[in-house]
Amino acid sequence: MTKLSVNINKVATLRNARGGEVPNVVKVALDCENFGADGITVHPRPDERHIRRSDVYDLRPLLRTEFNIEGYPAPEFIDLVLKVKPHQVTLVPDSPTQLTSNSGWDTKNNLEFLTEVLDTFNNAGIRTSVFVSTDVEMIEYAAKAGADRVELYTEPYATAFPKGREAAVAPFVEAAKMARSLGLGLNAGHDLSLENLNYFYTNIPWLDEVSIGHALISDALYLGLERTIQEYKNCLR
């Protein structure tokens, strides 16, 4: 089964627009779980423009499904993750001011750094995932660094999908096969949507997890959160 982890960053963006507690990020996360989500993802950024460190602490004891924390492993992030102990940490190579994630790691050039960070999380019993492009060498080096999983950065798939779905998915299938041959678990995310998710899943049915936020929260404006989550789950069957 491919798990659907709902990324609630955008719920926090909306909440922060007025400075109060509407919408309530914790309530939305718990509702996502009740509506069928298999996990919750957050990406606390250094400027706290959406998810705040306090949200991460508030969520941890209340979530009943898998909690995935994404981010660049700066000292404050490492400290937060070690204190909160989520089910999974996903390492993303973002700079502090970046608009959104826009590339995977260069795992070869960052091998020493990643090995050290992954070791810290592995020793704490937290499953690790490394955000990568479809470059198979980057996947090989993620395995060498000690990752449990890789997360394929799917923005290039989402962008190419309308122009030709077969060509769009082909490099992802090769990358997914490489990850499988190395014994790595496989996640995927960024710009996955109701339009492109089922085709991705159909071609890579051994996917462990997709994390989806931007499109899913946007769809919920029209469909409602419960129906939206069910429709995304239907894309994974």
Ligand SMILES: CC(=O)[C@@H](O)[C@H](O)COP(=O)(O)O
């Ligand atoms: C790693 C990844 O692709 C997503 O977490 C993305 O970074 C979402 O972050 P924002 O919601 O800040 O755009």
Ligand SMILES: NCC(=O)COP(=O)(O)O
């Ligand atoms: N890891 C990807 C993620 O959590 C959500 O990305 P997006 O759906 O907001 O683009």
